[in-house]
Amino acid sequence: MSDTSEVVLQALERRRAEPTQLLQILREVQEELDWISPETTHSVAAGLGIPATQVESVVQFYSFLYEQPRGRYRILVSDNITDRMLGSLTLFEHMLKRLKLRRAEASADGAVSVDLTSCTGMCDQGPALLVNNRPVTRLTARRVDEICDLVRGDVPLAEWPADYFRVEDNIRRADALLGSRYEPGSGLRAAIALGRQGMLDEMKRSNLRGRGGAGFATAVKWESCRNAPGAERYIVCNADEGEPGTFKDRVLLTSFAERIFEGMAIAGFTVGAANGLLYLRGEYRYLLEPLEAKLESMRRDRRLGASICGAQGFDFDIEIHLGAGAYICGEESALIESLEGKPGKPRIRPPFPVTAGYLGKPTVVNNVETLVEATVVALQGGRIFAGHGTRHSAGTKILSVSGDCARPGIYEYPFGVRVEQVLKDCGAADVVAVQISGPSGICLTPDEFRRHIAFEDVPTAGAFMIFGKERDLFEVARNFTYFFAHESCGFCTPCRVGTTLMRDALDKIADGRGSRYEINELMRLAELLRRTSHCGLGQTAGNPVRDTWLKFRPAYERRLIRGDFDPAVDLDAALTRAREIAGRDDAGAHIGAEQ
Amino acid sequence: MSESAETPALPKVRIATTSLAGCFGCHMSFLDIDERILDLMKIAEFDRSPITDIKHCSPCDIALIEGGVCNAENAHVLREMRANAKILVAIGACAINGGLPAMRNRLDVGDILNEVYRDLDGVQSHVPNDPELPLLFDKVYPVNEVVRVDYFIPGCPPSADAIWKYLNDLILGRMPRLDHSLLHYD
Ligand SMILES: Cc1cc2nc3c(=O)[nH]c(=O)nc-3n(C[C@H](O)[C@H](O)[C@H](O)COP(=O)(O)O)c2cc1C
Ligand code: SF4
Ligand code: SF4
Ligand code: FES
Numbered sequence: 027m028s029d030t031s032e033v034v035l036q037a038l039e040r041r042r043a044e045p046t047q048l049l050q051i052l053r054e055v056q057e058e059l060d061w062i063s064p065e066t067t068h069s070v071a072a073g074l075g076i077p078a079t080q081v082e083s084v085v086q087f088y089s090f091l092y093e094q095p096r097g098r099y100r101i102l103v104s105d106n107i108t109d110r111m112l113g114s115l116t117l118f119e120h121m122l123k124r125l126k127l128r129r130a131e132a133s134a135d136g137a138v139s140v141d142l143t144s145c146t147g148m149c150d151q152g153p154a155l156l157v158n159n160r161p162v163t164r165l166t167a168r169r170v171d172e173i174c175d176l177v178r179g180d181v182p183l184a185e186w187p188a189d190y191f192r193v194e195d196n197i198r199r200a201d202a203l204l205g206s207r208y209e210p211g212s213g214l215r216a217a218i219a220l221g222r223q224g225m226l227d228e229m230k231r232s233n234l235r236g237r238g239g240a241g242f243a244t245a246v247k248w249e250s251c252r253n254a255p256g257a258e259r260y261i262v263c264n265a266d267e268g269e270p271g272t273f274k275d276r277v278l279l280t281s282f283a284e285r286i287f288e289g290m291a292i293a294g295f296t297v298g299a300a301n302g303l304l305y306l307r308g309e310y311r312y313l314l315e316p317l318e319a320k321l322e323s324m325r326r327d328r329r330l331g332a333s334i335c336g337a338q339g340f341d342f343d344i345e346i347h348l349g350a351g352a353y354i355c356g357e358e359s360a361l362i363e364s365l366e367g368k369p370g371k372p373r374i375r376p377p378f379p380v381t382a383g384y385l386g387k388p389t390v391v392n393n394v395e396t397l398v399e400a401t402v403v404a405l406q407g408g409r410i411f412a413g414h415g416t417r418h419s420a421g422t423k424i425l426s427v428s429g430d431c432a433r434p435g436i437y438e439y440p441f442g443v444r445v446e447q448v449l450k451d452c453g454a455a456d457v458v459a460v461q462i463s464g465p466s467g468i469c470l471t472p473d474e475f476r477r478h479i480a481f482e483d484v485p486t487a488g489a490f491m492i493f494g495k496e497r498d499l500f501e502v503a504r505n506f507t508y509f510f511a512h513e514s515c516g517f518c519t520p521c522r523v524g525t526t527l528m529r530d531a532l533d534k535i536a537d538g539r540g541s542r543y544e545i546n547e548l549m550r551l552a553e554l555l556r557r558t559s560h561c562g563l564g565q566t567a568g569n570p571v572r573d574t575w576l577k578f579r580p581a582y583e584r585r586l587i588r589g590d591f592d593p594a595v596d597l598d599a600a601l602t603r604a605r606e607i608a609g610r611d612d613a614g615a616h617i618g619a620e621q
Numbered sequence: 622m623s624e625s626a627e628t629p630a631l632p633k634v635r636i637a638t639t640s641l642a643g644c645f646g647c648h649m650s651f652l653d654i655d656e657r658i659l660d661l662m663k664i665a666e667f668d669r670s671p672i673t674d675i676k677h678c679s680p681c682d683i684a685l686i687e688g689g690v691c692n693a694e695n696a697h698v699l700r701e702m703r704a705n706a707k708i709l710v711a712i713g714a715c716a717i718n719g720g721l722p723a724m725r726n727r728l729d730v731g732d733i734l735n736e737v738y739r740d741l742d743g744v745q746s747h748v749p750n751d752p753e754l755p756l757l758f759d760k761v762y763p764v765n766e767v768v769r770v771d772y773f774i775p776g777c778p779p780s781a782d783a784i785w786k787y788l789n790d791l792i793l794g795r796m797p798r799l800d801h802s803l804l805h806y807d
Contacts, residue, residue, distance in 0.1 A: 543769050591769035595762055597696055604756040607731045612752045617693050 030065050033058045038073040045074045046385070048084055048367035052091055053308075053350055057158075060100070061092040087369035087515075089143065089351030090159065090308045096139040097132040099177050104154040106145035106270045107505045108428045108491055114153035117170050118142065124174045138177045144353060144509055145270035146309045149428035149491070150196050150435045158183060159311040162190045191312070195277045196435030199451060201422045202414060203395075203402055204438045210284055211329050213401030217292045218337045220404070225296045226252070229400070231408025233420040238264055238356075238393030239463065239487035239562075241419075244400070247390055250380040252297040254388035259299035261290050261342075262365070262384065262391045266307045266349055266356035269464035270509060271489030274424040275394040277436050279306070279313050282398055283320045284329075287344055289397030291334060292404055293390055294342040302344035303384065305361050308351045317346055353513040357561055358391040360515065371517045372561040395424055395488075415441030419480040423488070427452045430494030437490075439479065446475040448490060456495040459577070464489040465506035466566035469499070469573040499578035500585065503570040504532045510567035521564030524555045528571060530594075535585050539592040545575065545582065634792050635681035637668035637702055641695040642722040642761055643688025645671075646778040647713040651685070653781035664792060669702070678705045683791060685710050686770075689719040690762045694755035703768040708791060711764040712784070714777040723761040730759050772797060775804065 037054045041047035051070060056062055062085045071078040085091045092100070103109070103118045121140050127133055130141040148154035151163040160183060162173070169190065176186055197204055217225045229245035236242045251259060263286060267275040278286060290302040306313065321344055324330040334340040347365055349355050355364045359373035362384050383389025392400075399421060403411050412420045419441035425448060428434045432453030439448070449457055460470045462479075463486040470477065470484070477484050493502060511525040528551050531544045552568025559565045575582060597617045605615050640648055648671060654661070669678040678684070684706035690696055703709055714720040725733060734757070738748045764770055774787050783803040790797035 541769075593768070594766035595758075597693075597758070597767070600758040600760065600762075601693060601756050603729065603731045603759050604734065607734045608748045608750045608756065610750050610752065610756065614693070614752045615756055617696055 030059060030063065031069055034066060034069045034073060038070070043073055044367075045076050045080075046365075046367045048074065048076070048081065049088070049350060049364060050347060050367070052081070052084060053348055056091060060098055061095045063095075083369055084367070087352065088308075088349075091350055095132050095136055096130075096141075097137050099138040099183075100156075100158055101138065101140045101173075101177075102143035102146075102156045103140065104144075104146040104148060104152060104156070105142040105505075106149060106152075106509075107502050108149040108271060109145075109153040110501075110505065111429060111497070112153045114165070117153060117165050117167065120167060121170050121174060124171065125177065137180070143309075143351065144268070144513060145272075147267055147273040147276050147307075148193065149271055149273055149426065151194055152428075156309065159308060160191055161193060161309070161312060163193055193276075193280070193312075194435075195281055197277065197438075198427075198433050198435040199437040199439065201438040201440060203398060203422055204282075204424065204436070206402070208282075208285055208401070211288070211327070211335060213285065213288045213404045214291060214295075214329060214335050216404040217295055218335055218340065222296055222298070225292065225404065228403055228408040229296070232403040232411040233408075233418075234396065234399050234403060234411065235419065235481060236393055237395035237399065237423065237487070239269070239466075239485075241481045241485055244392065244396055247380055247392070248293060248297050250378075251299075251388045251390045254381040256388045258301070258387045259294075259297055260384045260387055260389040261293045261297070261299045261302045262358075262361065262379075262389055263290050263302065263304040263394055263397055264356060264358065264361060264391055265304055265310070265394050266353075266361060267310070267394070268307060268353035268356045268513075269466065269487055269489055270506070271426060271428055271461065271464045271491040272487060273426045273428075274436055274488045276310060276313075278394050278398055278424075279310065279317065283317055284324060285398045285401050286394055287321065287324060288329065289400040290344060291330065291340075291342045292400050293392065293397065295334075295340055297388075297390060299388075299390070300341045300343070302342060303365055304344060304346045305355070305365060306346055306348050307355075308349045311348060314346060314348065321346075352515070353509075354515040354561075354563055357563065360561070361391065362389065369515070371515045374560075393487075416478070416480045416482065418482045423479060423486070425479070425486070425490045426488045427490045427492070429492035430454060430457065430497070431492050441480045442478050444476055444478055445470060445484070448479070449475065449492065452492070454492050454494070457492055458495050458497060459493040459499055459502075461491040461493070461502070461570075462486050462489065464491075465509055465570050466562065467569070469502075469570065469577060471577050498581060499574045500532075500536075500581040503574040504529075504536060506570035507532055507567070510563065514563065514567070518558075518560040518564065520555055520558040521560070521567060524551050524559075524564070525567050527551055528555075528568065532571070534592075534594055535582065538585060539587065539594070540585060541587050541589060541591050543591050545586070549575070631664075634665040634683065635668050636665050636670070636683045636685065636788075637678050637681045637706060638670040638672070638685040639687065639698055639702060640671065641686065641688035641699060641716070641764075642691035643713060643715045644721070645687070647687035647716075647784075650776075650778035650781050651712075651784050654785045655781070657785060661788070668705075678702050680705050682706065683708045683710065683788075685712050686716050686764050687712050688715045689722055690758065690764060690767050691722055692755040692757050696758075696767060699764065699768055708771045709768065710772045710774060710787070710791070711770045712774045713779060714775070716764045717773050717775060719761045719763050720777065723763075726760045730757050733757075774799075776806070779803075 037051045067081045071081045132139045153165040154163050234244045332341045354360045355370035360370035364370035379389040425437045511529040514521045514525045516522045534540045552572045555568045667673045668681040669675045684702040734748045787797045
């Protein structure tokens with residue numbers, strides 16, 4: 027058993043006892059002590075000179091930090107719809123039963139706990155789980171049994187079969203980005219040759235738009251940051267990749283990490299920033315060491331650090347921060363809050379990050395893929411880049427394909443590709459729906475499969491989930507709504523309350539007690555969320571229900587009651603306890619179903 | 622004025638009101654419309670309501686429900702009002718969310734009854750079991766978990782102006798809307 031104060035002291039020292047490092051400190055401490063005890067909370071607070079409540083607010087915000095002991099083996103089964111389609115819930119129940127556990131409760135001996143978690147980004151090789159933040163892929167009943175035995179035998183994770191932790195890239199179609207050979211340092215040298223203004227001009231010519239979802243023109247973002255007043259600037263790489271069904275950044279982080287880092291350095295060079303931060307989602311904790319090793323080797327060959335590639339005044343280095351299980355931290359201002367060690371709640375904008383971002387300094391936040399594309403622009407020049415794709419969507423897009431198809435994985439296409447082309451290439455047959463860009467995106471039906479993936483038609487951050495003819499789209503929408511209700515950060519009332527009301531209404535319908543009344547309420551709530559939520563999460567949280575009600579209405583209708591309302595409560599059952607205590611069983615002590 | 626040109630007078634709008642598990646604050650706020658109640662009486666009349674002391678509801682246009690549903694009697698009253706009203710309105714935080722009475726929802730209703738009645742040494746040793754008394758539900762429920770609700774007027778209590786505006790909108794056939802000033806409590 028490690029000594030709490032010793033572990034805390036070491037973490038504080040590594041993180042220079044800076045309050046902005048609070049989340050990182052807690053994460054590191056928990057890796058050793060398995061949870062954040064009140065004792066830990068107090069020594070961290072004392073060490074940083076901040077109130078204990080500030081530490082608690084962070085612990086309570088992030089799903090992967092625990093205020094209660096959750097065992098030495100903390101197992102989280104990925105609960106995306108694609109995991110469910112592969113039987114994850116049965117495996118989850120099986121695991122609970124084998125370990126004699128209730129969901130999210132540590133076993134009596136303090137060894138293990140099992141719970142569900144939002145999409146872990148292993149959709150093409152699920153069902154997946156995380157054990158102490160390490161992913162186990164391709165779960166089967168047998169593998170689950172083996173895991174239970176290993177846990178019961180108290181076998182350290184390091185001795186578990188390496189095969190469990192194998193994560194494949196599954197690149198099925200490569201194009202300009204994934205398919206090109208890359209000479210390390212070539213992007214940097216090309217940018218240096220162009221000069222700071224020259225590089226910005228190429229970015230403008232390229233028409234590169236952000237790949238994280240919103241599609242904002244990258245050159246405009248960079249230029250605004252460069253022109254914002256301030257001495258220090260930051261480049262942030264958004265590797266939070268929380269949108270269920272998206273896993274392309276994971277592949278880039280695994281096999282194209284140096285290009286990401288070079289892209290960040292090129293951005294730093296162009297806007298005049300010397301500091302880079304990469305925000306890595308907690309689910310990708312297993313990539314931390316390989317990424318740190320890459321950074322080290324890049325520092326060694328002067329691709330990071332002072333005077334990069336010998337260019338005087340080109341100084342840039344990168345620090346990696348880890349998230350801890352919060353989808354909202356992908357939203358750029360929430361991400362910045364999280365980088366500052368706080369709960370990840372979206373800021374009120376303006377000011378935008380380009381003028382007041384990390385620590386109030388001008389900051390560029392870009393998606394992983396966007397930054398890799400910057401290396402392509404540096405090498406090819408903007409004009410060639412703009413020549414691919416469509417008029418308003420230059421270049422290529424990496425799609426994360428999962429669900430009902432023969433070959434799930436990563437597909438890179440020039441923008442403008444038709445949905446039906448992707449379906450054909452991945453071997454999908456009898457498709458009834460495709461969910462594009464995750465739960466916050468759009469649900470397409472076969473009559474729309476000739477539409478194009480592009481900002482001007484069907485925009486996407488990359489997720490492409492396929493549903494075959496056996497699938498029940500009501501359950502898909504319910505899973506997505508659970509996701510939003512769980513991930514709402516609680517900052518604004520429409521989203522905090524509205525997502526839960528939507529979830530409960532869907533549960534009532536699933537239970538066979540819903541009526542048109544619930545449908546009306548759902549539509550009203552979806553509209554309210556869209557209009558009045560503070561950030562994109564709430565604004566899009568009603569989409570899955572709205573889309574599937576429009577396109578898969580019978581899936582709802584067959585669950586609805588014939589009458590126009592059914593109570594949410596069984597009133598007679600709700601009197602049971604009072605009947606017992608009062609010792610009554612007369613007619614007045616019961617209440618019938620309807621008057 | 623010729624007789625035939627006269628439009629037939631619209632029948633008066635019939636309004637029923639009740640307080641379930643509430644504090645009567647919403648009703649008091651309703652009465653704060655003061656003399657405007659005389660204008661209201663020109664176009665409306667009351668059915669079951671604390672104002673008329675009518676005990677059972679008959680067919681009516683609008684039912685205003687204050688308070689949540691805490692016991693069997695509340696549920697009977699509410700169902701009767703729903704069966705009779707064309708439009709049912711939940712008024713105030715208690716009706717909409719359970720409100721203050723729902724503070725007990727974290728506790729077991731059996732523990733509550735024992736604490737209040739049985740555990741009083743020497744005073745009383747049993748929980749009352751008279752069939753006349755309505756039994757408590759395990760929890761206090763918002764109105765919309767027991768019957769269909771058509772409209773909600775938020776507030777604790779909603780101001781007289783808010784209730785007045787809402788009622789007028791309903792009676793005149795407009796979509797009820799409260800402006801920011803009528804929803805702002807600080
Ligand atoms: C709820 C929410 C979650 C988001 N998650 C991500 C994410 O995981 N990765 C990402 O790159 N962008 C995400 N975004 C978009 C970012 O806010 C931001 O637009 C993006 O990182 C900008 O980079 P880009 O211009 O390169 O696309 C999210 C936005 C919202 C509203
Ligand atoms: S919309 Fe939801 S996630 Fe966004 S700020 Fe509001 S509560 Fe938080
Ligand atoms: S909402 Fe407020 S005023 Fe109305 S009954 Fe409840 S506590 Fe009383
Ligand atoms: S106090 Fe603001 S929502 Fe309750």
